[in-house]
Amino acid sequence: MNKISFYFILFFSISLFAGEDQTINLIVENCKSCHNLNIETTKKIPSINNLDKDEFVRLMKKYKNDNDNSVMNRISRVLSNRDILKMADKIYDKK
Amino acid sequence: MIKNKFSRRKFLSNIAGNLAFFFLSNAFLLKRLNAKTRPKIVIVGLGIGGATCLKYLNKISDLVDIIVVEKQNEYQTGPLSNLVIGDILKRKEICFKINKKKYEKVKFIYENVIAIDVKSKSVRFSKDLKINYDFLILSPGISYKNDILQGYSVTDKKNIPHCWDGESNIIKFKKRLTDLENNSKIIISSPDYPYRCPPAPYERASLIANYLRKLNKKGKILILDSKNSFTKQENYFREWKINYSEVIEWIPRRKGGKVTFYDQKKNLVKNSDGQIFRGDFIHIIPEQKAANIFYDSGLLNEGKDWCQINPISFELHDFRDIYAVGDSIDAWAMPKSAFSANSQAKVLAINLINKILEKEYVDPVFLNTCYSFSKEDRAFSISAWYRLNVKKDKIISLGSSESNVNANNSDRKLEAKHAFGWYETMVNDLFI
Numbered sequence: 240m241n242k243i244s245f246y247f248i249l250f251f252s253i254s255l256f257a258g259e260d261q262t263i264n265l266i267v268e269n270c271k272s273c274h275n276l277n278i279e280t281t282k283k284i285p286s287i288n289n290l291d292k293d294e295f296v297r298l299m300k301k302y303k304n305d306n307d308n309s310v311m312n313r314i315s316r317v318l319s320n321r322d323i324l325k326m327a328d329k330i331y332d333k334k
Numbered sequence: 335m336i337k338n339k340f341s342r343r344k345f346l347s348n349i350a351g352n353l354a355f356f357f358l359s360n361a362f363l364l365k366r367l368n369a370k371t372r373p374k375i376v377i378v379g380l381g382i383g384g385a386t387c388l389k390y391l392n393k394i395s396d397l398v399d400i401i402v403v404e405k406q407n408e409y410q411t412g413p414l415s416n417l418v419i420g421d422i423l424k425r426k427e428i429c430f431k432i433n434k435k436k437y438e439k440v441k442f443i444y445e446n447v448i449a450i451d452v453k454s455k456s457v458r459f460s461k462d463l464k465i466n467y468d469f470l471i472l473s474p475g476i477s478y479k480n481d482i483l484q485g486y487s488v489t490d491k492k493n494i495p496h497c498w499d500g501e502s503n504i505i506k507f508k509k510r511l512t513d514l515e516n517n518s519k520i521i522i523s524s525p526d527y528p529y530r531c532p533p534a535p536y537e538r539a540s541l542i543a544n545y546l547r548k549l550n551k552k553g554k555i556l557i558l559d560s561k562n563s564f565t566k567q568e569n570y571f572r573e574w575k576i577n578y579s580e581v582i583e584w585i586p587r588r589k590g591g592k593v594t595f596y597d598q599k600k601n602l603v604k605n606s607d608g609q610i611f612r613g614d615f616i617h618i619i620p621e622q623k624a625a626n627i628f629y630d631s632g633l634l635n636e637g638k639d640w641c642q643i644n645p646i647s648f649e650l651h652d653f654r655d656i657y658a659v660g661d662s663i664d665a666w667a668m669p670k671s672a673f674s675a676n677s678q679a680k681v682l683a684i685n686l687i688n689k690i691l692e693k694e695y696v697d698p699v700f701l702n703t704c705y706s707f708s709k710e711d712r713a714f715s716i717s718a719w720y721r722l723n724v725k726k727d728k729i730i731s732l733g734s735s736e737s738n739v740n741a742n743n744s745d746r747k748l749e750a751k752h753a754f755g756w757y758e759t760m761v762n763d764l765f766i
């Protein structure tokens with residue numbers, strides 16, 4: 240990653256999505272594109288359903304900080320820690 | 335949150351005038367649809383964008399009437415279609431009929447929509463058949479520019495099918511590929527931006543190379559490109575070097591890659607400098623624009639290629655209560671992909687529900703992840719989040735990033751597994 244896009248992402252990751260709960264809902268809707276939350280349709284992508292809330296938060300922070308450029312690292316690095324906590328609330332507190 | 339300017343009273347007074355329903359061949363449907371004075375949402379196109387809108391709008395099917403109009407009985411997906419060409423999947427594995435059991439209150443009409451009449455707020459199938467709408471969602475995909483390449487016509491059946499939509503004959507494409515003799519030369523003409531699924535021409539070249547090898551045939555694939563660079567380029571170059579060394583050659587526009595002339599009988603193309611390239615299998619991927627229905631209905635003027643929309647509601651500029659999503663819109667930084675169409679359609683549907691329920695609009699965020707295969711067990715991806723600019727009038731990228739160019743075999747394998755997983759989740763969610 241070049242320097243400019245790194246700072247760009249860093250800047251956005253502080254304030255990107257956290258403001259509005261509705262926006263967090265939309266982020267979660269986008270997670271569902273690969274990790275369907277209602278039914279386990281595929282074994283090829285790990286299910287979020289099988290995790291508990293703390294495990295989800297731990298894994299998301301790990302992906303975010305791993306810096307290995309895996310698809311989850313790339314997707315999670317624009318999320319702030321607050322975004323991740325709010326996503327966890329949204330996914331697991333409803334269950 | 336963003337204020338939506340919808341007035342319920344005005345809306346309700348409009349409804350009465352909009353309930354005329356002239357679907358003559360189906361009196362039962364007519365009776366049922368006229369029975370209630372509630373908002374009528376018509377969705378045209380049951381591909382990725384349309385099916386996603388349907389899934390979300392179905393949540394309020396107790397409050398609104400939903401009618402879906404689709405011209406084909408069966409939908410063949412763009413994603414994984416190159417794997418059918420490359421003999422990794424069977425065509426039936428990428429074809430779907432919607433599971434109507436999930437949508438008990440929704441009416442499905444299998445007809446070709448000829449035009450939209452903005453004044454009477456109706457969707458026309460033929461001279462006498464039309465239905466009215468209160469809200470119209472259009473997700474009809476793309477059409478092709480016929481005037482860019484001299485000698486080439488999209489509708490000429492003797493050409494190699496372009497296979498850039500679900501209607502094009504993928505079986506015929508594959509048969510002509512399979513029938514090629516040893517040491518044949520394949521030419522792929524790749525279009526200029528913007529077009530549906532930017533990495534797909536290069537995925538197709540890779541999987542054709544893979545297929546020729548399986549057939550024990552030698553051959554050469556020449557990609558003549560109307561562009562000077564392409565998405566995931568470094569990843570492709572690396573994969574070609576590892577897997578198809580000496581088989582795939584890419585010629586960018588600046589080195590004569592822009593094809594301007596095609597002669598089907600003589601099996602040749604010419605570039606803008608008049609240089610001739612002969613091939614045994616000439617595959618033109620045509621330049622693209624929004625689906626015909628926009629032009630036929632006066633929603634887009636000739637010369638304009640893509641629909642202008644409001645990025646919060648997806649309502650068309652200049653046309654109230656008509657929404658467009660997916661490949662037919664100009665989505666600024668977002669590429670034309672199934673993942674994008676899916677993500678955009680979620681926002682469209684959620685904000686249309688907000689409008690109907692008189693709630694505030696959600697400030698959108700979008701995601702795209704696009705996988706490409708170089709072999710059945712090797713894939714790589716590009717992904718990005720998107721949101722609106724400060725003025726809230728366009729979609730901007732928060733920075734896209736790709737798989738590592740030097741990824742090892744197990745990383746490539748894992749991404750191939752993820753690609754199949756994404757696809758399964760999507761088609762299960764939307765169609766099955």
Ligand SMILES: Cc1cc2nc3c(=O)[nH]c(=O)nc-3n(C[C@H](O)[C@H](O)[C@H](O)COP(=O)(O)OP(=O)(O)OC[C@H]3O[C@@H](n4cnc5c(N)ncnc54)[C@H](O)[C@@H]3O)c2cc1C
Nearest residue numbers: 379381382383405412413447474475531660661671672673
């Ligand atoms: C070779 C190839 C590979 C691809 N690979 C990927 C990939 O790996 N990942 C990815 O994210 N995307 C991929 N795509 C892109 C993806 O297919 C499109 O971006 C996506 O389908 C767009 O959705 P849409 O709803 O806009 O259009 P579509 O999915 O094309 O749906 C349009 C629907 O509208 C119907 N329709 C059109 N006109 C009318 C009318 N007048 N009346 C009634 N019905 C009508 C059509 O029959 C069709 O069912 C690929 C595309 C191609 C060509």
